[in-house]
Amino acid sequence: MSEYDYIIVGAGSAGCAVAGRLAEAGRFRILVIEAGPRDRSVWIHMPIGYGKSFYNPRVNWMYRTEPEPQLDGRTIYQPRGKVVGGSSSINAMVYSRGQAEDFDAWAAQGNPGWGWPDVLSYYRRMEDHALGASPWHGAGGPLHVSDIAGNVHPLTHALVEAGRQAGLAFNPDLNGATTEGVGYYQINTAGGFRMSAARAYLWPALKTGRVDLVTDALVTKVRFEGRRAVGVAYRRDGVEHEARARGEVILAGGAVNTPQLLQLSGVGPGALLSRHGVPVVIDSPVGRNLQDHLCYDHVYRASRPSLNDDLLPLLGKLKVGLAYVLARRGPLSLSVNQGGGFMRSRPGLDRPDMQLYFSPLSYERATPGVRALMKPDPFSGFSTSVSPCRPTSRGHVEIRSADPFEVPAIAPSYLATQKDIDDLITGAHFLRRLAQTPALAAIIAEELKPGPAAVSDADMLADIRARAYSVFHPCGTCRMGPDPADAVVDAELKVHGVDGLRVIDASIFPSIPSGNTNAPAIMVGEKGADLVLGRNNAGIGGLSA
Incomplete structure (x- = not known):
């Protein structure tokens, strides 16, 4: 021993x-x-x-x-x-x-x-x-934090502008004096490596x-x-x-x-x-x-090139691979969660209660059981997502x-409270509102999920039950x-x-x-x-x- x-x-x-x-x-x-x-x-x-x-x-x-x-x-x-x-x-x-x-x-x-x-x-x-x-950040510690605002996919800039058009403030540092607002996520990379x-x-x-x-x-x-x-x-x-x-x-x-x-x-x-x-x-x-945080997304076919166009075709793979090998730059050096932020879902709240994500990529046609970031949909696509920050449901591990x-046995008991249900429905409607801003509407060719027929609270809840994920x-x-x-x-x-x-x-x-x-x-x-x-x-x- x-x-x-x-x-x-x-x-x-x-x-x-x-x-x-x-x-x-x-x-x-x-x-x-x-x-x-x-x-x-x-x-x-x-x-x-x-x-x-x-x-x-x-x-x-x-x-x-x-x-x-x-x-x-x-x-x-x-x-x-x-x-x-x-x-x-x-x-x-x-x-x-x-x-x-x-x-x-x-x-x-x-x-x-x-x-x-x-x-x-x-x-x-x-x-x-x-x-x-x-006062908000350290330098010289062991964990490097990268600011990727200057390297994100161009569609991510549209998301940030759409957030502003929907009434959210631009936040240049989502880990600064406040998390509130829309901006670019910081990620844990250094020199192009995780x-x-x-x-x-x-x-x-x-x-x-x-x-x-x-x-x-x-x-x-x-x-x-x-x-x-x-x-x-x-x-x-x-x-x-x-x-x-x-x-x-x-x-x-x-x-x-x-x-x-x-x-x-x-x-x-x-x-x-x-x-x-x-x-x-x-x-x-x-x-x-x-x-746990439960997430729900809306998925779109894009009218402009997305990361799908970089990561699916052979020529695109060669280009991004070369950029990474030679300079540790390009899509392979980043996360696909590039933009988002934190918002208040309704008036009267004392702080943000909802997190937003944006991914300039879609993989709706991926084989079930495979998250094929390198094999995305054969068309330009992207998604917006929402996740309530402080769920009230409680589960167990046994x-x-x-x-x-x-x-x-892992039983999170998602949506076990009415508040959690109401919050996610509110978030779903905000994603639709975000899509209707001039900035996002200009790059949307078609809403794929949940689809334009989903309008009411009941429609959104049905889609949430069918597709929400951890x-x-x-x-x-x-x-x-x-x-x-x-x-x-x-x-x-x-x-x-x-x-x-x-x-x-x-x-x-x-x-x-x-x-x-x-x-x-x-x-x-x-x-x-x-x-x-x-x-x-x-x-x-x-x-x-």
Whole structure:
């Protein structure tokens, strides 16, 4: 049995950040265990290559939800990174930090040290932002953030102008003083390559010699002595291994795998564990409070060339490939989520409640089960999308048996509340309004989905039930809070009721941030590492060192 100061389960967005900062401290032996392989694939490092990872079981858990009652009983696809870098190695790279009020609400729920001034200091510490150092951004941090406004597809400019014509303000920095308005998304790339959490944090950490990385290894159980976590058991190549932690075991498997492992280890709802023959260490609401962003799009045939025209024809492929190989520029160096922003769906709201996306690409005719970004529709096309920022529906993640290799049941319960239904209908009508602006109307040849016959609330809701999908932001299943009755970890991310065990990943979010969740997950890794080291708010501009 090997022994380490800290064992980190999961080399994903948060886990890499924790490993990097603990290694930087210079006095620990650290073991990182990842269920997937090393991040060596060219498709991981080429930004648009995530189209190849989207349905690749080698690097993607490729989860599906339980049948969703409010979505016509469909099972909704839930890709999760199963590779070094986790979901930051296979996502669309949009860098969005959430709204200040999101984190102030976390603090108000009994989590001191998690308000906006606190987390902003960690965002600034982790950033190497293309816009430079400012009260809102950091420079020189490990995670590069690119400003792509000057490199987006020309159709994206039409979307930004359409937003202005629909009454939204232009926002040149969607991570600045406010998220409100329409503009161009910032993305995690550097020099034309994906800037995953692994590239930013784990690669440098491995060079220190203080971090051991074990890949293709599934952790099957946290080992306890009484109520203290002392290590983990894991299986690699069919062989059982154990590792012991002198300090702490840190779970960073994400919103699905972390609650699954806790439940398998005896930390979870007592009735659930007993039903599956798992001895109960602590009766805890592990797996509850699952939240996710649901998205809905309108798809158009374009009257002007779109990314389809660059990525489908052989000549187009050659041109964009050459641009990437020679200069790391062009469509292959970007995400397809290039424009969008945040808006208030109705008067009287105190902050934006809806996120917009624009993609200068369509793949309506793609083979089911294939997200063929490199094989788009054989015509010019694009889509606009809307996603309510703060859904009120709550779901769960539960083990199906005591077998660690059996996929857990994932039930987000999308649209379980009338508010969530009403919000998405409102968003759908805004997409139609956006399409009627002069800027977008000038580039639309035909509305393909839902089609001009869909006009009423009932029409929109029927189409939402038939086509809405996850934006892949699951979180909240190991909720942070002071009361063990409804929270799994405290404000220091220690698991209630046991010693030597923390959760540091997106599962600790008390409520979902108003935007993409990868940046907040990395921030949690940054702050979580400081908590392990006994420091609070030590980021740039932090309250104490």
